[in-house]
């Protein structure tokens with residue numbers, strides 16, 4: 001009986017349980033199977049990336065999907081119309097989700113052309129969007145290397161990618177050029 005034990009012992013047990021949960025949660029799923037038809041969402045994200053590029057921004061696009069339907073779209077907008085470092089494709093997509101859908105955030109998936117950064121991973125997680133699919137890896141800025149060391153409470157995240165599709169890989173090459181151009 002935990003209740004009958006002195007407080008210090010209770011604290012120790014609580015700490016041990018928390019640590020066990022932490023260890024169990026150290027390795028969220030890094031990959032997962034795509035459902036049939038999901039590549040269409042990544043293609044739409046690719047179109048948004050091209051729109052971002054045409055507007056003078058970094059070619060990265062993202063969509064948020066619920067019940068097989070795109071409910072929000074985002075284009076990278078960090079350079080234009082005004083410089084805003086927080087306007088990543090994923091955060092723009094989050095901002096576009098209709099308010100009345102947030103109660104179903106756990107059923108949403110975010111598709112991005114490029115591996116999301118730490119800011120976007122955290123933002124998606126704390127909005128409740130825990131299934132994240134991306135086309136190309138981002139060795140210089142992707143959050144992937146952190147996945148094994150996320151806090152235990154983030155263990156529900158599904159981190160699916162890189163899918164390695166041609167469009168996303170090609171766009172990644174142009175991301176670097178865009179960053180250099182605007183530096």
Ligand SMILES: [Zn+2]
Nearest residue numbers: 088116117120
């Ligand atoms: Zn980001």
